[in-house]
Amino acid sequence: xxxxPKMCVECLELVEVGRAVGDLARALLQEINNKNIKLFDLPAxxxxxxxxxxxxxxxxxxxxxxxxxxxxxDVAALIRSLLENLITAQYIIFDEKxxxxxxxxxxxxxWVIFKRxxxxxxxxxxxxxxEEKVEFNEKKELILKHVEEFKKRYDxxxxxxxxxxxxxxxxxxxxxVSKELYDEYESTFRRCSRFSHPTILGDKEYIVQDQRxxxxxxxxxxxxxxxxxxxxxxxxxxxxxLVNNLFKLQFAEDLSALRxxxxxxxxxxxxxxxAVSPREESRATNIREVNIYFDY
Numbered sequence: 623x624x625x626x627p628k629m630c631v632e633c634l635e636l637v638e639v640g641r642a643v644g645d646l647a648r649a650l651l652q653e654i655n656n657k658n659i660k661l662f663d664l665p666a667x668x669x670x671x672x673x674x675x676x677x678x679x680x681x682x683x684x685x686x687x688x689x690x691x692x693x694x695x696d697v698a699a700l701i702r703s704l705l706e707n708l709i710t711a712q713y714i715i716f717d718e719k720x721x722x723x724x725x726x727x728x729x730x731x732x733w734v735i736f737k738r739x740x741x742x743x744x745x746x747x748x749x750x751x752x753e754e755k756v757e758f759n760e761k762k763e764l765i766l767k768h769v770e771e772f773k774k775r776y777d778x779x780x781x782x783x784x785x786x787x788x789x790x791x792x793x794x795x796x797x798x799v800s801k802e803l804y805d806e807y808e809s810t811f812r813r814c815s816r817f818s819h820p821t822i823l824g825d826k827e828y829i830v831q832d833q834r835x836x837x838x839x840x841x842x843x844x845x846x847x848x849x850x851x852x853x854x855x856x857x858x859x860x861x862x863x864l865v866n867n868l869f870k871l872q873f874a875e876d877l878s879a880l881r882x883x884x885x886x887x888x889x890x891x892x893x894x895x896x897a898v899s900p901r902e903e904s905r906a907t908n909i910r911e912v913n914i915y916f917d918y
Contacts, residue, residue, distance in 0.1 A: 631689060631690055631844070631847050631848060631851060632844050632847070632848060633848055633887065633890070633891055633894075635886075635887045635890060636848060636851055636852065636855075636887050636891070637690070639855060639880070639883055639884050639887050640686055640851060640854075640855055642880055642883070643682075643855055643858055643859060643862070643880065643884075644682075644683075644686070646862060646873070646876055646877070646880060647679065647858070647862055649873070649876075650862060650865050650866060650871055650873055651865075653869075653871050653872075653873075654865075654869055654871070657869075665721070665722050665725075666721075666722040666725040666726055666729075667714055667715050667721035667722050667724065667725040668868055668869075669725070670714060670725040670728055670729065671711055671714070671715065671864065671868060674707050674710060674711045675711075675861060675864075675865060677707060678704060678707055678708070678857075678858065678861050679861075681700050681703055681704045681707075682704060682854055682857075682858040684700055685697050685700050685701065685704065685850070685851070685854040686851070686854065688700070689847045689850060689851040689854070691842055692841075692842025692843050692844065692847060693842060694843070694844070694845055694846030694847035694848075694849070694850050694851075695827060695828075695845060695846045697846070697847075697850040697851075697854070698813070698814035698815075698816070698846075698850065699814065700854075701810060701814050701850055701853050701854060701857075702810060702811065702814045704854060704857045704858065705806065705807060705810050705853075705857050706792050706807075708857050708860055708861060709792055709795050709796045709799065709803060709807065710728070710787075710792075710795065711861070711864060712799045712803065712860075712864070713788065713795040713796075713798065713799055714728060715864070715868070716798065716799050724788070727776060727787060727788065728787050728788075730768070730772050730775075731772070731787035733765055733768035733769050733772055734769055734772060734784050734787075736765045737765050737766065737769050740762055740765065743758060744758065744762070776789070792807065793807055793808070793811075810853065813849075827845045827846065828840065830917075831912070833912075834912060834913065835912055835913045835914070835915055836912045836913070836914050836915070837914075837915045837916070837917050838914065838915070838916050838917070839916075839917040839918075840916075840917075840918060841917055841918065848891060852888060852891070855884060856884070859877070859880070859881060859884070862877060863877060
């Protein structure tokens with residue numbers, strides 16, 4: 623296998639936009655650094671947003687690296703993660719009056735997460751010393767106490783409402799923020815599920831078939847790269863909008879100009895894609911007779 627990185631994004635203008643988005647992100651973050659903000663001078667929803675933003679920056683960087691090296695299919699799970707965290711951030715700050723309340727609920731949900739691992743931890747203690755069992759029981763009691771407090775504080779009647787921190791599905795949170803975000807989630811979920819779920823969907827994007835052979839290829843390629851790179855850029859720019867607005871920075875014009883440039887690139891890609899005729903599928907005379915190969 624040749625491990626030498628090779629850029630697989632076919633549209634160089636898209637690469638330029640992706641790098642420009644990264645540069646603008648660094649400029650916004652530097653502006654925040656220049657303000658010398660103390661953590662607890664910020665309201666709760668802004669503190670939580672910083673955590674979500676940091677995760678988003680790293681996720682977008684991973685998406686960019688994988689796309690440039692031709693792993694477009696494998697970016698699917700990261701695209702969903704980037705969008706679902708964006709939905710969470712937008713849901714928290716959707717109503718300024720309840721933003722801090724939502725942020726507090728987001729943090730306190732950690733006790734529900736801790737509770738989920740208790741049974742496994744308890745099984746692992748069967749042959750442990752008594753001291754460890756006592757320590758675990760104290761920890762368990764504390765966690766269960768906080769979970770009950772969480773349920774009472776947020777008027778949760780059924781454990782089914784504990785499936786997410788907000789008590790709503792990601793889809794429902796997106797729907798409450800805006801129809802556009804809901805539609806984005808729906809389309810992204812369907813597209814990314816082809817590769818992030820263990821199904822046969824998307825199988826043709828890993829194989830090449832001709833009259834005599836069926837070649838399985840896990841090699842880097844351009845498949846899914848432009849599409850997923852565009853989605854990553856689009857979602858990450860939405861984070862930058864939130865940064866600019868929440869911290870009252872002065873980058874609205876820069877964001878607008880970059881968004882215009884990005885739209886031009888998307889229009890260019892749509893034009894190219896519409897001009898390409900559908901790929902004619904190779905048909906073997908008898909699929910049972912073809913030889914199989916791996917191109918690795």
